[in-house]
Amino acid sequence: MEVLVETRNLKSYYVLNVFGNIKTVKAVDDVNIRIMKDEIYGIAGESGCGKSTLLKTLFGDVEPPLRVIDGGVFYHDGGKEHNIYEDGGHLTRQFRWKFISYVPQGSMSVLNPVVKVKEVFKDFLDSHLKSESKKEAFDIAVQHLRELGLPDNVLNAYSHQLSGGMRQRVAIALSTVLSPKVIIADEPTTALDVVTQRGVIQLLKDIQEKYKNTIVIVTHDMGVHANIATRVAIMYAGKIVEESSTEKIFGEPQHPYTRYLINSLPSFENREKRTSAPGNPPSLSELPSGCSFHPRCPYRMKRCESEVPLLKDYGDDHSVACWLMEEK
Amino acid sequence: MNFVKKYLLPRLITYFLVFFIGITMVFFIPRLLPTDPVQRTVTRVRAMGAYLDPEATEKMMESLEDLYGLKGSVWEQYVNFWKRFVKGDFGPSLFQFPTPVTTLIMQSLPWTVGLLLTTTILSWLLGNILGGFAGYFSNSRGFKILDFFSMIIRPMPYYILSLILLIVFAYLIPIFPLGGGFSIGSEITFSLESILTLLKYAFLPALSLLLIGVFTWYQATKLVVQSVKSEDYVKYAELGGVKPQKIAMKYVIRNAMLPQITGLALSLGQIFSGALITEMVFTYPGLGTLLYNAIFTGDYNLLMGISSISIFVVTTSILVVDLLYPLFDPRVRYK
Amino acid sequence: MKTLRDLLRDKRFAFGFTVAIILVILSLLSFVSPYDPTRWNVVPRDLSPQWPHILGTNSMGQDVFWLLCFAVRNSLILSLIAALMSRIIAVIVGMVAGYRGGTVDRVLMFFSDSFLVLPLLIIIILFASMARSRLTLTGLGLLLGIFGWAWDARVIRSQVLSLRERDFTYTAILSGSKTGSIIFKEYMPFLIPLIFATLIGNMSWAIGMEVTLAILGVFNLEIPTLGTMLKWATDYQALLLGFWWWILTPVIASILLFISLYLLSVSISEYLDPRMRIQRIGRA
Numbered sequence: 001m002e003v004l005v006e007t008r009n010l011k012s013y014y015v016l017n018v019f020g021n022i023k024t025v026k027a028v029d030d031v032n033i034r035i036m037k038d039e040i041y042g043i044a045g046e047s048g049c050g051k052s053t054l055l056k057t058l059f060g061d062v063e064p065p066l067r068v069i070d071g072g073v074f075y076h077d078g079g080k081e082h083n084i085y086e087d088g089g090h091l092t093r094q095f096r097w098k099f100i101s102y103v104p105q106g107s108m109s110v111l112n113p114v115v116k117v118k119e120v121f122k123d124f125l126d127s128h129l130k131s132e133s134k135k136e137a138f139d140i141a142v143q144h145l146r147e148l149g150l151p152d153n154v155l156n157a158y159s160h161q162l163s164g165g166m167r168q169r170v171a172i173a174l175s176t177v178l179s180p181k182v183i184i185a186d187e188p189t190t191a192l193d194v195v196t197q198r199g200v201i202q203l204l205k206d207i208q209e210k211y212k213n214t215i216v217i218v219t220h221d222m223g224v225h226a227n228i229a230t231r232v233a234i235m236y237a238g239k240i241v242e243e244s245s246t247e248k249i250f251g252e253p254q255h256p257y258t259r260y261l262i263n264s265l266p267s268f269e270n271r272e273k274r275t276s277a278p279g280n281p282p283s284l285s286e287l288p289s290g291c292s293f294h295p296r297c298p299y300r301m302k303r304c305e306s307e308v309p310l311l312k313d314y315g316d317d318h319s320v321a322c323w324l325m326e327e328k
Numbered sequence: 329m330n331f332v333k334k335y336l337l338p339r340l341i342t343y344f345l346v347f348f349i350g351i352t353m354v355f356f357i358p359r360l361l362p363t364d365p366v367q368r369t370v371t372r373v374r375a376m377g378a379y380l381d382p383e384a385t386e387k388m389m390e391s392l393e394d395l396y397g398l399k400g401s402v403w404e405q406y407v408n409f410w411k412r413f414v415k416g417d418f419g420p421s422l423f424q425f426p427t428p429v430t431t432l433i434m435q436s437l438p439w440t441v442g443l444l445l446t447t448t449i450l451s452w453l454l455g456n457i458l459g460g461f462a463g464y465f466s467n468s469r470g471f472k473i474l475d476f477f478s479m480i481i482r483p484m485p486y487y488i489l490s491l492i493l494l495i496v497f498a499y500l501i502p503i504f505p506l507g508g509g510f511s512i513g514s515e516i517t518f519s520l521e522s523i524l525t526l527l528k529y530a531f532l533p534a535l536s537l538l539l540i541g542v543f544t545w546y547q548a549t550k551l552v553v554q555s556v557k558s559e560d561y562v563k564y565a566e567l568g569g570v571k572p573q574k575i576a577m578k579y580v581i582r583n584a585m586l587p588q589i590t591g592l593a594l595s596l597g598q599i600f601s602g603a604l605i606t607e608m609v610f611t612y613p614g615l616g617t618l619l620y621n622a623i624f625t626g627d628y629n630l631l632m633g634i635s636s637i638s639i640f641v642v643t644t645s646i647l648v649v650d651l652l653y654p655l656f657d658p659r660v661r662y663k
Numbered sequence: 664m665k666t667l668r669d670l671l672r673d674k675r676f677a678f679g680f681t682v683a684i685i686l687v688i689l690s691l692l693s694f695v696s697p698y699d700p701t702r703w704n705v706v707p708r709d710l711s712p713q714w715p716h717i718l719g720t721n722s723m724g725q726d727v728f729w730l731l732c733f734a735v736r737n738s739l740i741l742s743l744i745a746a747l748m749s750r751i752i753a754v755i756v757g758m759v760a761g762y763r764g765g766t767v768d769r770v771l772m773f774f775s776d777s778f779l780v781l782p783l784l785i786i787i788i789l790f791a792s793m794a795r796s797r798l799t800l801t802g803l804g805l806l807l808g809i810f811g812w813a814w815d816a817r818v819i820r821s822q823v824l825s826l827r828e829r830d831f832t833y834t835a836i837l838s839g840s841k842t843g844s845i846i847f848k849e850y851m852p853f854l855i856p857l858i859f860a861t862l863i864g865n866m867s868w869a870i871g872m873e874v875t876l877a878i879l880g881v882f883n884l885e886i887p888t889l890g891t892m893l894k895w896a897t898d899y900q901a902l903l904l905g906f907w908w909w910i911l912t913p914v915i916a917s918i919l920l921f922i923s924l925y926l927l928s929v930s931i932s933e934y935l936d937p938r939m940r941i942q943r944i945g946r947a
Binding site for chain 3: 342345346348349353354357358377479480482483484485486487488491568594596597598601604605608619620623624631634635638640642643646
């Protein structure tokens with residue numbers, strides 16, 4: 001299987017200067033993941049666990065106060081490896097949208113309000129293609145929209161004339177125009193009603209099936225992951241604590257946090273009262289020592305309070321970051 | 329139809345109301361104050377040495393009252409005032425008796441309108457574009473220099489800046505004429521020479537208005553751009569790899585312009601006043617110089633006339649700008 | 664005090680503040696002036712700057728330096744009166760309009776907009792030229808105050824509008840506080856910095872108007888202000904006769920005054936703007 005995007009020891013922190021005191025928010029703390037071709041990779045976790053920051057860093061959207069402190073993000077394009085943060089630089093425009101594109105959270109206001117929708121399409125296309133192919137590309141974009149079930153007149157409309165669901169679908173369509181190898185979707189279903197959510201998820205599934213590209217979905221909604229993700233990574237307090245195929249995550253969760261997560265989901269068979277992990281997730285600027293989950297973990301050992309467990313593959317493509325696994 | 333109702337109608341009503349209130353204020357202010365212009369004129373005539381017997385004085389006062397529109401009760405005066413206004417009659421000017429005030433105003437108005445129109449539109453456009461780029465590409469050195477200049481020029485009252493320009497460029501380094509609108513005695517034609525002369529005289533007053541205008545809009549747009557920069561659609565375009573210049577023009581400036589149109593409408597009153605002051609410094613033959621002479625000679629009718637016309641010009645321009653807004657913001661155009 | 668230190672870090676504020684202090688000192692000096700500014704020929708005429716007349720003397724036999732002190736003092740007092748007066752009106756109008764909303768709001772804003780829209784210069788000239796000789800310093804100050812509130816009333820109104828929607832307002836209402844106490848006790852802390860920032864801007868405007876009116880000869884020329892100094896100097900052809908100190912002094916003083924007031928008001932409003940605060944925090 002071909003790796004498309006990879007992070008190695010990635011650390012991106014928010015460094016804030018609040019009236020003289022330096023505060024560091026460790027949103028992405030030593031993350032190593034590999035995103036493959038032709039899969040739907042889900043990243044799950046509670047609000048504030050750092051998943052949006054991870055996405056931003058993956059996409060190269062890093063601005064002070066967010067900084068990449070350590071490690072790197074690598075794109076594997078055309079057989080070559082590119083570290084997008086080389087020389088502290090930013091993602092060059094050549095990759096944006098052609099190799100990797102982005103569907104933002106809540107596309108309510110991502111379209112320029114004073115121009116027609118088709119102008120936005122043209123702008124995105126124009127900035128990446130030479131003039132000969134522009135016309136073709138625009139026609140392809142129109143094709144796209146039709147295939148994705150959007151009526152033609154959407155292009156001639158202004159952003160405020162479209163409904164929320166429509167706008168989200170336009171954003172998704174826009175992300176596919178240059179046929180990128182990776183599409184990142186940040187909470188694509190939040191802020192939408194259930195019916196539209198269904199439509200959006202179906203749309204993403206269809207795109208992946210048709211173009212055989214990779215979609216990375218970040219959401220706290222486990223139901224969405226269950227629905228379309230092929231692999232899922234669970235994130236907690238800036239670190240990946242478990243990563244495996246969707247079936248294994250839902251069927252045999254290993255990490256105590258994942259267990260709580262799965263057990264808190266309602267289910268048809270089991271009518272017992274649902275429980276969730278006791279306590280609250282830690283503040284990312286004041287992380288506990290050792291394993292960040294240990295204050296809430298019912299299985300904690302002495303080791304967990306001082307040593308940080310690393311994400312290790314325990315066979316069958318199932319990685320966990322927990323000292324419990326070592327004991328087994 | 330909806331558009332007409334929701335957008336057009338309220339503005340037209342406001343326009344008429346404000347115009348009405350303004351003219352009424354112009355009407356009432358002189359009548360509120362204890363000075364009596366008829367008495368003053370009579371005193372002045374007497375002071376100049378003319379002797380008038382009581383009968384002649386009375387006749388004079390009567391005709392003055394008529395000329396000043398002070399005959400009859402306040403209500404009668406008010407109705408009279410409006411009647412004459414609609415006909416464009418402001419009575420005769422005092423310091424250029426018996427030329428009707430309207431003639432004097434009509435002579436000066438084109439100069440003022442020409443100066444105002446060009447400098448306002450130019451400075452608004454230039455200021456917006458410069459401010460937009462400066463706000464977006466905030467790290468470039470060139471803009472820091474512009475910032476410095478704007479900090480010095482922007483708070484200047486029109487008078488002082490005009491004075492400085494006059495001193496420097498017409499006195500110390502005499503490139504431009506000290507004042508006036510055209511060389512004395514020559515006629516204004518469409519020939520190149522004539523146009524060039526026109527421009528030469530208009531240059532300094534226009535420069536003064538332009539400088540203040542450009543830097544005012546520059547600052548204002550820069551401020552707006554600060555918040556537009558962080559709007560979702562700008563970020564999205566950046567993430568999409570759209571070229572920065574395109575983002576600056578199409579996404580940032582096009583949107584930052586919108587509140588500036590409203591701002592333009594609101595500042596037209598100030599800009600107009602500033603233009604008048606500038607004209608006075610350069611004795612440019614527009615309404616400003618006319619106003620100065622009116623104040624100097626205590627020409628009551630002329631003062632009233634200029635005030636009324638000014639209110640008319642300003643409120644109408646504001647209406648025009650207001651009506652232009654939907655052209656730029658589709659959200660207002662299509663509900 | 665910490666605010667002051669924070670503000671002083673902004674170079675613009677530092678410059679404006681220093682100049683302002685200097686000008687205030689100048690105006691205070693006027694109280695120990697050895698000459699009466701309304702009298703002429705108290706010193707030899709048309710002397711260029713030399714000790715003891717450090718800024719020279721003018722054609723009416725007055726010491727330019729001490730005249731300047733009085734001018735600065737009067738201009739500052741005038742603008743303060745105007746600005747305070749218009750603050751009061753702006754705050755009342757803004758608060759009532761913002762808090763009550765509905766028809767009251769619309770009517771008040773309509774009036775406010777009318778004031779904004781009309782070319783005030785014309786109206787003030789009309790007023791002042793009719794009342795010419797009777798216009799005292801205070802009189803002009805009040806006159807300017809009555810006309811200069813419109814813009815800031817809007818600014819205050821929008822602040823009050825946003826405050827009204829906040830939770831603590833509803834809490835206060837539900838717990839039975841009366842409207843008056845809500846407005847004063849709860850909102851004032853938010854409004855005071857705003858009022859302060861606009862006060863300075865308004866002072867600048869008032870002085871500008873005063874200068875303009877004086878030049879036009881619509882103001883009582885006996886009272887020494889920056890405007891009247893300029894008027895006398897231009898009337899007496901100071902420039903043509905080469906008495907540059909006479910005309911440059913008020914010009915430079917005015918320029919400094921305007922720049923410093925502007926810098927102060929810009930830096931204070933930027934300091935207060937929460938967005939800029941966040942940017943400052945992120946600039947680690």
